[in-house]
Amino acid sequence: MSETGKQRVLILGGRSDIGLAIARRFAADGHPITLAARNAQTLEDDKADIALRNAVEVSVEELDVLDTEAMAAFVAKGAAPPGIVVSVIGVMGDQHENQRVAEQAALVMRTNYEAPALALGLYAELMEAAGEGVLVGVSSVAGDRGRGSNYVYGSAKAGFTAYLSGLRNRLSGKGVHVVTVKPGFVATRMTDGMDLPQRLVAQPEEVAEAIWHAVEKRRDVVYVKPVWRWIMGIIGMLPERVFKKTSL
Amino acid sequence: MTPSVALSGWGRFPTCWTRLAAPRGPTDVKAELSPGGVIARGGGRAYGDSAIGSSRTLDMGRMNRMLAFDYETGTLVAEAGVRLSEIIDVFLPRGFFPFVTPGTKFVSLGGAIAADVHGKNHHKDGSFGAFVEWIDVMGADGEVTRAGPRDNGALFEWTLGGMGLTGIILRAAIRLRPVETAWIKQQTLVAPDLDAALDAFERADEATYSVAWIDCLASGKELGRSLILLGEHASAEDLPPEQRAHPFRTAPRRKRTVPFDAPRFTLNRHTVRAFNAAYWRNGSKREGEALVDWDSYFYPLDAILGWNRIYGRRGFVQFQCVLPLDRARDGLERLLLETSQAGQGSFLAVLKRLGPERGGLSFPMSGYTLALDFPVNRRALALIERLESIAIEHGGRFYLAKDALLGARSLHEADPRAGLFRQMRSERGMNGVFGSRQSDRLLL
Ligand SMILES: Cc1cc2nc3c(=O)[nH]c(=O)nc-3n(C[C@H](O)[C@H](O)[C@H](O)COP(=O)(O)OP(=O)(O)OC[C@H]3O[C@@H](n4cnc5c(N)ncnc54)[C@H](O)[C@@H]3O)c2cc1C
Ligand SMILES: NC(=O)c1ccc[n+]([C@@H]2O[C@H](COP(=O)([O-])OP(=O)(O)OC[C@H]3O[C@@H](n4cnc5c(N)ncnc54)[C@H](OP(=O)(O)O)[C@@H]3O)[C@@H](O)[C@H]2O)c1
Numbered sequence: 293m294s295e296t297g298k299q300r301v302l303i304l305g306g307r308s309d310i311g312l313a314i315a316r317r318f319a320a321d322g323h324p325i326t327l328a329a330r331n332a333q334t335l336e337d338d339k340a341d342i343a344l345r346n347a348v349e350v351s352v353e354e355l356d357v358l359d360t361e362a363m364a365a366f367v368a369k370g371a372a373p374p375g376i377v378v379s380v381i382g383v384m385g386d387q388h389e390n391q392r393v394a395e396q397a398a399l400v401m402r403t404n405y406e407a408p409a410l411a412l413g414l415y416a417e418l419m420e421a422a423g424e425g426v427l428v429g430v431s432s433v434a435g436d437r438g439r440g441s442n443y444v445y446g447s448a449k450a451g452f453t454a455y456l457s458g459l460r461n462r463l464s465g466k467g468v469h470v471v472t473v474k475p476g477f478v479a480t481r482m483t484d485g486m487d488l489p490q491r492l493v494a495q496p497e498e499v500a501e502a503i504w505h506a507v508e509k510r511r512d513v514v515y516v517k518p519v520w521r522w523i524m525g526i527i528g529m530l531p532e533r534v535f536k537k538t539s540l
Numbered sequence: 541m542t543p544s545v546a547l548s549g550w551g552r553f554p555t556c557w558t559r560l561a562a563p564r565g566p567t568d569v570k571a572e573l574s575p576g577g578v579i580a581r582g583g584g585r586a587y588g589d590s591a592i593g594s595s596r597t598l599d600m601g602r603m604n605r606m607l608a609f610d611y612e613t614g615t616l617v618a619e620a621g622v623r624l625s626e627i628i629d630v631f632l633p634r635g636f637f638p639f640v641t642p643g644t645k646f647v648s649l650g651g652a653i654a655a656d657v658h659g660k661n662h663h664k665d666g667s668f669g670a671f672v673e674w675i676d677v678m679g680a681d682g683e684v685t686r687a688g689p690r691d692n693g694a695l696f697e698w699t700l701g702g703m704g705l706t707g708i709i710l711r712a713a714i715r716l717r718p719v720e721t722a723w724i725k726q727q728t729l730v731a732p733d734l735d736a737a738l739d740a741f742e743r744a745d746e747a748t749y750s751v752a753w754i755d756c757l758a759s760g761k762e763l764g765r766s767l768i769l770l771g772e773h774a775s776a777e778d779l780p781p782e783q784r785a786h787p788f789r790t791a792p793r794r795k796r797t798v799p800f801d802a803p804r805f806t807l808n809r810h811t812v813r814a815f816n817a818a819y820w821r822n823g824s825k826r827e828g829e830a831l832v833d834w835d836s837y838f839y840p841l842d843a844i845l846g847w848n849r850i851y852g853r854r855g856f857v858q859f860q861c862v863l864p865l866d867r868a869r870d871g872l873e874r875l876l877l878e879t880s881q882a883g884q885g886s887f888l889a890v891l892k893r894l895g896p897e898r899g900g901l902s903f904p905m906s907g908y909t910l911a912l913d914f915p916v917n918r919r920a921l922a923l924i925e926r927l928e929s930i931a932i933e934h935g936g937r938f939y940l941a942k943d944a945l946l947g948a949r950s951l952h953e954a955d956p957r958a959g960l961f962r963q964m965r966s967e968r969g970m971n972g973v974f975g976s977r978q979s980d981r982l983l984l
Contacts, residue, residue, distance in 0.1 A: 337619075341605035345630050481564075485543075 299375020553855030577975030582648025588944025620650030734764025
């Protein structure tokens with residue numbers, strides 16, 4: 293807690309455009325912030341900016357979530373867990389490369405599923421013991437149904453979504469809330485240069501606003517742009533016989 | 541691959557194709573530098589084509605971090621994409637306000653430096669550059685140079701008013717003004733004609749802020765009738781007792797948005813004349829003192845988001861020149877006569893006394909500046925050409941941040957510094973890499 297009485301927000305994957313937007317949104321509301329990322333020293337300017345604008349305390353920590361041992365040590369250190377932990381960790385990779393190069397696919401699977409699930413899982417233990425806390429996992433609509441064009445990424449997100457659902461179920465009534473976020477397309481470094489239908493693309497700030505709102509209102513599963521709920525609903529309902537012939 | 545987009549400035553004229561990239565930091569900027577004409581773009585509030593690259597445009601909006609602030613000296617270090625609106629949001633509640641601000645708060649730090657913008661206090665405090673301690677500029681070779689009044693002074697001066705043509709400003713340190721409140725003590729003076737307006741300005745040279753709205757369609761004895769608005773930062777004692785505990789609190793202004801392009805008939809000589817006459821009548825009733833919040837005082841137009849659409853789909857242009865003091869009266873009379881005769885008016889005509897000039901290509905010089913808006917049509921363009929000649933005859937020069945139309949000949953005739961600037965750019969190898977539609981047109 294800070295002088296403003298707001299809980300600390302830890303962002304795993306703090307350099308991503310979405311992660312920084314989330315940091316700014318919570319800082320504007322008076323929350324102290326910790327950004328955890330690889331090459332954390334490159335985040336000094338962002339740290340200064342967020343602290344100066346919002347008069348909150350901001351810290352930056354080195355973390356590679358794929359290093360499971362280091363990650364577990366990172367979670368364990370410190371007296372109490374942060375009040376809110378958000379994972380925006382992910383990597384898209386290239387589907388064709390993921391098909392051919394097992395190591396590359398493994399990196400995508402581990403980064404989108406294994407590592408964030410393990411990290412939030414460890415924080416869940418601490419929060420359960422403390423009797424309070426909020427966990428936010430940024431997953432993806434790509435996990436709602438595996439598609440030929442990016443099922444390596446999609447299946448890993450599906451695993452993460454299922455994990456978050458289970459965690460939420462288990463911790464319900466224990467004071468710990470779990471939010472699953474499915475942003476749809478977002479204009480970030482990940483999608484730079486891709487040709488996307490602009491009406492379906494959210495800005496990182498919109499994702500951050502949706503997440504802030506979901507945390508305040510204790511929402512379970514959020515789609516940032518509501519149309520995605522419809523799109524994925526329809527895609528989900530297509531019979532496999534039909535679906536397998538589409539190119540989505 | 542950087543996508544191609546059609547871009548225009550605030551006047552929505554002209555529109556040109558350019559590749560548009562949005563760098564996240566110096567490395568991204570460096571990667572975009574290539575022969576063919578690259579230019580930085582900030583808030584896109586310059587009217588014409590100055591922020592449209594000949595081949596590439598760098599939207600600096602993502603480089604908008606504030607890096608350090610010194611409460612003792614009021615010095616802020618920030619990236620060039622930060623907008624003045626953000627600086628005010630953060631620092632006005634802490635007792636600081638920009639020393640110099642143009643009539644919109646949506647300009648970026650980089651844009652304010654590149655145009656060396658002036659505010660209502662130019663006669664007293666000088667232009668934006670007077671409060672810049674240093675800038676970091678990336679040159680054609682990708683090297684970053686820190687330049688200020690003492691170190692690399694020539695690069696510093698050429699960059700102030702250099703319209704992005706000396707390189708990409710990455711960050712800057714600027715000094716903010718300590719203020720006690722978010723309020724301005726405004727005094728309205730009514731000037732029935734041009735001489736009265738100029739007299740009022742000369743008498744008000746001690747006022748921190750002064751600006752006049754001028755009825756550019758009034759004629760005969762009323763030619764040049766104006767409302768002159770003077771302003772001072774209010775101190776805590778100037779506020780009503782109930783507001784003193786919260787001197788930085790003002791009611792949020794209601795925002796309106798112009799949702800679509802106005803059809804062409806909404807703007808004709810009759811509506812504009814009626815608007816100007818009504819504005820003058822209302823304003824003259826408000827002669828005297830008033831306490832006005834900072835947003836309404838400095839940025840009346842910002843409350844109407846997208847007001848540039850009232851001029852319709854074809855866009856609009858602004859004519860702004862400054863005339864040297866000794867020839868200003870005659871020149872202004874000629875400009876106003878020409879405008880009122882043409883009946884091509886302008887909702888917004890602004891007259892302002894400017895103080896001494898600084899080096900480089902910076903626009904202001906001691907004298908009077910007049911700014912007029914016109915919708916883009918044949919008659920207005922013909923009028924603007926006549927206004928240009930009048931300005932040149934009277935020793936005037938033109939404001940590049942507003943310009944969309946000027947010919948290279950007129951510019952170089954009016955402002956011999958343009959030739960030196962061009963020569964400097966070529967000697968330093970800047971012209972091969974940095975270029976805008978404006979610099980192509982004006983041979984800068
Ligand atoms: C309603 C309104 C009122 C105005 N009132 C005034 C006024 O009172 N006084 C006044 O002086 N001006 C005034 N202006 C003009 C405005 O202040 C200038 O055009 C200013 O340059 C706009 O800043 P910007 O960030 O929007 O820049 P842009 O319009 O994006 O660019 C303007 C120029 O700055 C350059 N530039 C921008 N960022 C950088 C960078 N990082 N590095 C290098 N070059 C850069 C561009 O290349 C371009 O040449 C007004 C404009 C409007 C729309
Ligand atoms: N953009 C979209 O359209 C979109 C749509 C749906 C979901 N998402 C999801 O949103 C999240 C944020 O993505 P983004 O668009 O902002 O893209 P991004 O910038 O690529 O963000 C991914 C972040 O994960 C971090 N990361 C990857 N591996 C890591 C590791 N081993 N240890 C620590 N950090 C690691 C990256 O760190 P580095 O900076 O060090 O590389 C990066 O900051 C991701 O989970 C993504 O899958 C994005």
